[in-house]
Amino acid sequence: MIHGKPDRPYLESWLRRTRKQLSGSGRLTEVALILSREEGRTPAHWSTYLRDVLDEVETPSLDLLTRIDALLARPVVKDKPAEQPGLF
Numbered sequence: 807m808i809h810g811k812p813d814r815p816y817l818e819s820w821l822r823r824t825r826k827q828l829s830g831s832g833r834l835t836e837v838a839l840i841l842s843r844e845e846g847r848t849p850a851h852w853s854t855y856l857r858d859v860l861d862e863v864e865t866p867s868l869d870l871l872t873r874i875d876a877l878l879a880r881p882v883v884k885d886k887p888a889e890q891p892g893l894f
Contacts, residue, residue, distance in 0.1 A: 838852035839852075
């Protein structure tokens with residue numbers, strides 16, 4: 807594993823935080839799907855790219871880094887409970 811340069815502490819802290827946030831089931835796939843819709847390319851491309859970023863094979867642009875942060879900061883939308891029919 808290649809370790810980040812010491813002159814890029816922001817990237818190192820971003821990588822640690824983002825690894826934790828994307829470790830949840832389906833989070834990386836969710837971000838890949840959103841990026842696919844917004845930026846083009848396939849979800850598989852974005853999944854591979856995100857894994858490469860997390861493994862420090864690729865370095866994201868500042869714009870992409872900020873976009874990923876924004877996606878991860880959004881609250882998770884849960885399905886609205888269906889209205890229960892009245893008893894009468």
